[in-house]
Amino acid sequence: METLDLARLQFAVTTSFHFLFVLLTLGLVSLVALMQTRFTLTRRPVHERMTKFWGRIYVINYALGIVTGVVMEFQFGLNWSGLASYAGDVFGAPLALETLIAFFLESTFLGLWIFGWGRLNRWVHLALIWLTALTAYASAFWIMAANGFLQHPVGYEERDGVLRLVDFGALLTNPTFGTALTHVVFAALTVGGVFVTGVSAYHFIKRTNEVEFFRRSLRLGVVVTALATPSLVGAGFAQFPIISEYQPGKTHTVPWIGMPLGFMILIGMTLTFASWITLPLLVRDWVIRMRFPLYLMVIGIPLPFLAAIFGWVFREVGRQPWLVYGLLRTSDAVSKVNATSMTLSLIVFSTLFLLLAITDWVLIARAVRRGPETTPQPVAPLVVAL
Amino acid sequence: MDTLWLALLAILVMGYFALAGFDYGTGLLLPFTRDRAAALRRMTPFFLGNEVWLVAAVGVLFAAFPRLEGELLSGSHTVFTIVLGGLVLFMASVQLRLWFGLIFLGALAVAVGWGLFVASLSGVPWFVGAALMPALFALHGMTFQSRSRLFGLTALACALPVPLAFSSHPVEGLMAGPDTLAMLSWVAIPILPLVVILQWSIVAISPR
Numbered sequence: 327m328e329t330l331d332l333a334r335l336q337f338a339v340t341t342s343f344h345f346l347f348v349l350l351t352l353g354l355v356s357l358v359a360l361m362q363t364r365f366t367l368t369r370r371p372v373h374e375r376m377t378k379f380w381g382r383i384y385v386i387n388y389a390l391g392i393v394t395g396v397v398m399e400f401q402f403g404l405n406w407s408g409l410a411s412y413a414g415d416v417f418g419a420p421l422a423l424e425t426l427i428a429f430f431l432e433s434t435f436l437g438l439w440i441f442g443w444g445r446l447n448r449w450v451h452l453a454l455i456w457l458t459a460l461t462a463y464a465s466a467f468w469i470m471a472a473n474g475f476l477q478h479p480v481g482y483e484e485r486d487g488v489l490r491l492v493d494f495g496a497l498l499t500n501p502t503f504g505t506a507l508t509h510v511v512f513a514a515l516t517v518g519g520v521f522v523t524g525v526s527a528y529h530f531i532k533r534t535n536e537v538e539f540f541r542r543s544l545r546l547g548v549v550v551t552a553l554a555t556p557s558l559v560g561a562g563f564a565q566f567p568i569i570s571e572y573q574p575g576k577t578h579t580v581p582w583i584g585m586p587l588g589f590m591i592l593i594g595m596t597l598t599f600a601s602w603i604t605l606p607l608l609v610r611d612w613v614i615r616m617r618f619p620l621y622l623m624v625i626g627i628p629l630p631f632l633a634a635i636f637g638w639v640f641r642e643v644g645r646q647p648w649l650v651y652g653l654l655r656t657s658d659a660v661s662k663v664n665a666t667s668m669t670l671s672l673i674v675f676s677t678l679f680l681l682l683a684i685t686d687w688v689l690i691a692r693a694v695r696r697g698p699e700t701t702p703q704p705v706a707p708l709v710v711a712l
Numbered sequence: 713m714d715t716l717w718l719a720l721l722a723i724l725v726m727g728y729f730a731l732a733g734f735d736y737g738t739g740l741l742l743p744f745t746r747d748r749a750a751a752l753r754r755m756t757p758f759f760l761g762n763e764v765w766l767v768a769a770v771g772v773l774f775a776a777f778p779r780l781e782g783e784l785l786s787g788s789h790t791v792f793t794i795v796l797g798g799l800v801l802f803m804a805s806v807q808l809r810l811w812f813g814l815i816f817l818g819a820l821a822v823a824v825g826w827g828l829f830v831a832s833l834s835g836v837p838w839f840v841g842a843a844l845m846p847a848l849f850a851l852h853g854m855t856f857q858s859r860s861r862l863f864g865l866t867a868l869a870c871a872l873p874v875p876l877a878f879s880s881h882p883v884e885g886l887m888a889g890p891d892t893l894a895m896l897s898w899v900a901i902p903i904l905p906l907v908v909i910l911q912w913s914i915v916a917i918s919p920r
């Protein structure tokens with residue numbers, strides 16, 4: 327393979343893995359924030375234990391996800407130096423805002439939240455999880471603003487062969503930004519809802535003694551999924567007129583591009599339908615007593631992840647052969663690096679990311695199987711030794 | 713404007729090496745440490761905060777010096793594969809308390825990688841760089857772990873090589889346009905002290 331193909335493959339692999347971590351991080355932090363809010367208001371121990379159990383899973387996923395994010399950030403400069411030198415003035419702005427506002431601040435708030443358990447005023451501690459959630463969503467905001475620019479460049483002026491930023495506001499009113507961001511936000515909430523539902527269902531299949539704990543978790547998961555999916559699907563379909571106006575060739579860039587799109591829509595519809603059917607069955611815990619829906623809930627856990635990857639493949643592959651639509655071709659943006667170096671980094675990062683994903687899976691599965699703690703435990707592997 | 717952004721970049725880069733340096737040093741010294749768990753525990757409250765200085769530095773490098781970023785990184789492609797591969801290994805294995813050998817290997821790859829980068833920037837032979845950075849990090853890890861009064865000195869020693877090696881590099885015409893920089897200043901200037909205060913609070917509330 328040539329450098330270009332290797333660099334594209336590397337971007338696809340690393341971004342896909344990164345995206346999986348990010349979706350669960352965004353989804354879980356929102357639910358954990360809701361749980362902690364209920365705890366802070368009611369002071370009932372069950373809500374505190376829920377916050378800790380789901381919070382621990384969230385922190386495991388965050389700790390490994392942040393590592394994939396570091397590699398992602400370097401990758402632009404390493405493999406796509408043409409993008410930085412041509413469009414860095416414009417594209418780099420939202421990307422830098424993401425690293426400064428979101429990445430930098432988010433990890434600091436989360437650190438304070440982790441180390442602040444039992445040491446800070448409970449309202450301050452609650453504010454910290456909301457700030458962590460807010461900065462996590464701010465991350466999605468700036469990344470989608472940067473991606474929206476690649477799909478439909480705005481707010482720039484070309485001078486001496488490079489793009490200069492002239493209207494920052496245009497990046498935020500970009501038609502390829504708002505609906506896509508809404509779509510991603512609700513996709514993350516769906517991932518969180520489906521995950522919490524599925525894990526709770528697993529414990530009911532195993533005849534858990536923690537009935538109240540998982541009953542509450544399952545109900546929260548189902549309600550979040552039911553509320554998120556209609557907006558998710560709506561914001562998905564709302565993008566078709568935008569695509570046909572700004573990227574008319576998108577649906578036939580490659581012969582197979584309809585397939586991921588089709589599967590994504592199918593999964594979105596299925597989850598909407600399933601969550602709304604389940605809502606009335608929450609009455610008197612019918613859905614738990616019927617038992618067979620519990621198995622479907624566990625099987626459903628990977629579905630929103632799959633849909634998200636399909637959607638991302640459609641959005642990004644559909645932009646080809648352009649990196650910045652209509653302005654910069656992907657083949658002109660790739661760094662002048664020989665194929666051997668590119669192969670080496672492809673192998674190193676793919677292997678490490680695969681290992682990270684497996685580790686994440688194993689650790690989350692272990693935390694899930696162990697169930698909620700009966701004695702107080704530290705909330706994070708970060709403070710495992712405290 | 714140019715000076716401001718060069719100063720900001722320098723602060724972030726030096727902050728990263730001064731802080732993360734003792735993380736890597738602690739990792740490098742693990743094979744020679746009797747109580748490994750205690751050594752890692754001492755570094756725990758600092759860890760995540762230290763590493764994200766790199767993320768902020770690269771973010772600023774990308775947005776404020778877009779034509780420099782691509783050239784610097786892609787010009788040392790394999791060196792950064794070593795640094796980043798080491799970082800992935802190091803961060804994951806420290807946070808999850810995996811086998812100490814992995815933590816050591818990760819720290820070693822990061823340290824040698826940065827050493828090679830210093831060598832390629834400054835023109836000193838590669839093996840000098842590859843030996844220098846691990847030695848400085850190890851020393852810094854030692855002063856951190858023993859709470860030595862020389863901590864400030866080793867921090868400075870870790871922080872200086874990359875900015876010094878870089879200082880001979882011309883930056884004329886590599887910066888982003890004034891509109892981009894003006895917009896970014898509004899965010900970058902207030903965030904830096906905020907993060908410093910918050911990171912200090914994490915350490916302050918953690919048990920010794």
